[in-house]
Amino acid sequence: MQATTRSFVANAKKAMADRNLRGALSKLTRGFPIKRLEAMARLPEFEALRDDAVAIKDHTLANLDAYLERYEEKARENGAHVHWATDGADARDIILNICRDAGAKTVTKGKSMITEEIGVNEYLEDNGIQPIETDLGEYIIQLRKEPPSHIIAPAIHLSKEQVADAFVAEHSEYAADRDLSEPRALLEEARAVLRRKFLAADVGITGANMLIAETGTSVIVTNEGNGDLTQTLPKTHIVVASIEKVVPTLEDATTILRILARSATGQEMSVYTTFSTGPKRPDDLDGPENYHVVILDNGRSGMLGGDFNDMLRCIKCGACLNHCPVYKAIGGHAYGWCYSGPMGAVLVPGLLGLAEAHDLPQASTFCGRCEDVCPMRIPLPRMLRSWRNQSFELAQGSPKSRAGLGIWAFMARRPGLYRPLMGLAVTVLGWFAAAVGKGRFSSLPLAGNWTAARDLPAPEGKTFVGQWKAGKR
Amino acid sequence: MAGRTGHCASMTDEAENTERTTGRHVGLFATCLVDLMRPSVGFAAARLLERAGYRVSVPESQTCCGQPAYNAGDQKDARAIAAHTIAAFEPFDYVIAPSGSCAAMIRVHYPRLFEDEPEYLKRSQALAEKTYELTSFLSDIAKTTEITAKYPAKATYHDACSGLREMAVRAQPRALLAGVSGLRLVEAEDGESCCGFGGLFSVKYPDISASMVDDKVDALLATGADVVLGGDLGCLINIAGRLKRRGASMDVRHVAEVLAGMTDDVPPIAGSKEKP
Numbered sequence: 227m228q229a230t231t232r233s234f235v236a237n238a239k240k241a242m243a244d245r246n247l248r249g250a251l252s253k254l255t256r257g258f259p260i261k262r263l264e265a266m267a268r269l270p271e272f273e274a275l276r277d278d279a280v281a282i283k284d285h286t287l288a289n290l291d292a293y294l295e296r297y298e299e300k301a302r303e304n305g306a307h308v309h310w311a312t313d314g315a316d317a318r319d320i321i322l323n324i325c326r327d328a329g330a331k332t333v334t335k336g337k338s339m340i341t342e343e344i345g346v347n348e349y350l351e352d353n354g355i356q357p358i359e360t361d362l363g364e365y366i367i368q369l370r371k372e373p374p375s376h377i378i379a380p381a382i383h384l385s386k387e388q389v390a391d392a393f394v395a396e397h398s399e400y401a402a403d404r405d406l407s408e409p410r411a412l413l414e415e416a417r418a419v420l421r422r423k424f425l426a427a428d429v430g431i432t433g434a435n436m437l438i439a440e441t442g443t444s445v446i447v448t449n450e451g452n453g454d455l456t457q458t459l460p461k462t463h464i465v466v467a468s469i470e471k472v473v474p475t476l477e478d479a480t481t482i483l484r485i486l487a488r489s490a491t492g493q494e495m496s497v498y499t500t501f502s503t504g505p506k507r508p509d510d511l512d513g514p515e516n517y518h519v520v521i522l523d524n525g526r527s528g529m530l531g532g533d534f535n536d537m538l539r540c541i542k543c544g545a546c547l548n549h550c551p552v553y554k555a556i557g558g559h560a561y562g563w564c565y566s567g568p569m570g571a572v573l574v575p576g577l578l579g580l581a582e583a584h585d586l587p588q589a590s591t592f593c594g595r596c597e598d599v600c601p602m603r604i605p606l607p608r609m610l611r612s613w614r615n616q617s618f619e620l621a622q623g624s625p626k627s628r629a630g631l632g633i634w635a636f637m638a639r640r641p642g643l644y645r646p647l648m649g650l651a652v653t654v655l656g657w658f659a660a661a662v663g664k665g666r667f668s669s670l671p672l673a674g675n676w677t678a679a680r681d682l683p684a685p686e687g688k689t690f691v692g693q694w695k696a697g698k699r
Numbered sequence: 700m701a702g703r704t705g706h707c708a709s710m711t712d713e714a715e716n717t718e719r720t721t722g723r724h725v726g727l728f729a730t731c732l733v734d735l736m737r738p739s740v741g742f743a744a745a746r747l748l749e750r751a752g753y754r755v756s757v758p759e760s761q762t763c764c765g766q767p768a769y770n771a772g773d774q775k776d777a778r779a780i781a782a783h784t785i786a787a788f789e790p791f792d793y794v795i796a797p798s799g800s801c802a803a804m805i806r807v808h809y810p811r812l813f814e815d816e817p818e819y820l821k822r823s824q825a826l827a828e829k830t831y832e833l834t835s836f837l838s839d840i841a842k843t844t845e846i847t848a849k850y851p852a853k854a855t856y857h858d859a860c861s862g863l864r865e866m867a868v869r870a871q872p873r874a875l876l877a878g879v880s881g882l883r884l885v886e887a888e889d890g891e892s893c894c895g896f897g898g899l900f901s902v903k904y905p906d907i908s909a910s911m912v913d914d915k916v917d918a919l920l921a922t923g924a925d926v927v928l929g930g931d932l933g934c935l936i937n938i939a940g941r942l943k944r945r946g947a948s949m950d951v952r953h954v955a956e957v958l959a960g961m962t963d964d965v966p967p968i969a970g971s972k973e974k975p
Contacts, residue, residue: 235904242910256889551893555910589904591897591911592770593860611772618772627903628771635768635776638731639783641760652735665970666943675902679909680940683736683969690729690738694757699742 231562234585238560258548261492283539293439300442304504314344328462330428336453337361338433342564360452375558378544430456434467440475443503447496463514470538489601490543533612539602546596568596568606587613656687726791730801731763732932743959744797751841758787764804794830799862802832838871848960851881855924859931896937912941926950939969
């Protein structure tokens with residue numbers, strides 16, 4: 227997937243002009259937060275569980291090598307093939323080779339952000355293998371050749387009419403004038419189409435919400451059951467997981483599961499929570515004959531122990547997106563890559579490079595709501611700040627605003643200069659405002675960015691410190 | 700007025716005041732926005748602190764807390780400005796700012812800025828411990844219960860993000876406002892969401908900021924309140940600016956003006972609805 231992170235500002239502008247999108251975002255950012263609050267209210271120990279989950283992940287990350295090795299050992303004992311991939315290219319090749327060995331023509335896929343991150347679909351297509359997304363949202367955006375706009379609700383930006391259009395364009399086996407006005411009709415059609423794909427697929431690829439070191443198990447949570455069909459029907463199942471997905475024990479996994487869905491959608495649990503421990507055993511009724519796990523680093527080991535270490539606690543619940551006022555204004559696509567919202571603004575510069583994505587950490591008011599709702603208590607604003615520090619060091623961003631800031635900072639530590647100059651400025655503005663007679667400006671030289679959408683309240687005309695010094699009380 | 704270093708106080712008054720205000724000397728950090736844009740808020744804050752029995756001084760060397768530099772990633776300048784502010788306010792028993800954002804800058808972020816500089820780390824931590832946002836200081840430390848102000852209005856309160864999340868300011872301004880005669884407080888929907896100001900964010904990403912303040916203004920207007928109050932001038936200037944641009948007849952004021960009973964003397968931010 228071609229990243230458009232560099233054109234963040236233009237992307238955002240375009241997104242804000244899209245009325246359809248604004249309606250969808252408004253619904254999302256009202257719905258999920260309320261459901262989350264209700265779910266929390268039903269679970270008094272929610273805060274304590276958050277603390278436990280943070281402790282589990284912190285401990286795991288501090289001993290990541292040991293737990294990954296333990297996971298690998300157990301998974302191999304269970305009959306899994308474990309592959310290690312340094313980066314996306316590595317992982318894509320491993321996946322392609324497994325698919326080729328399986329003689330695959332079509333591959334079904336469960337919803338997985340990691341395969342979005344490394345562009346598995348395009349790669350398989352380029353090599354003559356047809357990937358089919360089976361999560362409904364992912365299926366829709368695959369038809370539309372779009373990236374996900376939300377990590378757990380990938381097609382949240384679309385209306386049902388847009389989905390109907392995509393189905394009519396793509397599902398040529400149905401009559402073009404069929405009635406797709408009801409969501410139910412869309413669902414049934416997708417179900418029928420996907421059922422055939424499930425049965426025909428040679429390989430199923432899923433991500434993993436967790437890898438359990440104690441048992442060598444991979445876990446996925448889904449709401450549609452598509453993940454189960456993806457991983458049990460084909461002869462070969464490939465799990466793709468990044469290194470930070472490992473947790474030590476089953477008990478630890480269940481702790482995290484208790485906060486995951488509640489934080490994401492406000493559900494107690496997602497509809498399906500599926501544990502996969504190796505290929506089909508002789509007595510099993512179903513399951514894949516070959517079970518592969520691709521464990522991917524893709525830059526994450528470089529985050530360990532540094533400013534962005536805590537980001538590796540992320541369980542991809544999407545709570546930070548659902549509560550982010552910037553995400554609510556612009557949606558996911560404006561961020562220009564597969565991850566969006568606060569977690570994306572921290573993660574993407576790390577994965578694509580800060581030069582590629584330097585706007586993302588800047589486009590935040592540091593309101594802090596993301597950290598507040600993050601089940602893993604990731605200090606997202608602090609990490610955004612860390613990126614900004616690096617950006618400043620690298621002199622990224624507009625030279626004009628940098629120069630302005632420099633002059634201001636120079637004055638701010640020289641009161642002998644600051645006082646008279648600022649005093650003069652507010653006096654002049656105060657006079658001007660008095661002449662206009664409104665107590666505010668609707669436009670002002672150098673303040674165009676402010677006054678495009680807002681009036682600028684006029685200063686009262688004298689500084690507080692100056693008046694206080696003169697004896698006014 | 701009693702309690703200040705006042706030139707008009709007699710020797711006896713001075714001695715009594717010193718006695719009464721020992722350990723109660725407040726350095727008022729007006730914040731750059733109040734200093735430059737709306738001095739009335741500074742006077743209101745001083746009045747409230749003096750009424751609560753504190754001696755108030757306004758160090759002349761104060762400028763800005765340094766957030767613009769800090770938020771732009773310019774740590775060197777942020778440190779220099781922080782060091783300047785530390786020196787200006789160290790002598791006081793308390794540092795009070797009529798802003799959760801600037802108070803949080805000192806209380807939460809100054810020590811982070813000096814993580815690798817032991818001497819300044821100590822000094823910044825010492826300053827942090829005695830720095831408070833105005834309403835939380837009045838409520839939690841000064842234990843102010845008596846508010847003499849009258850303000851007959853239906854009001855809603857905007858919680859500024861830094862105050863809310865970094866300084867736990869939420870109940871305190873509401874408790875104080877409950878003592879204002881004639882004032883009725885109603886809550887806006889999604890009250891904990893950001894207004895889109897964010898300092899330089901509002902000029903760096905004006906479109907996104909405008910979209911955010913529009914959502915905020917929609918929620919505030921839906922309350923049917925006459926006025927929106929808040930504890931941070933940055934948010935209030937943003938909200939007032941958008942309200943006026945939309946031609947809405949809702950006033951905007953800093954909470955300190957209301958608590959200090961100054962609403963008859965000072966027009967609302969960005970002018971009154973009576974004089975569009």
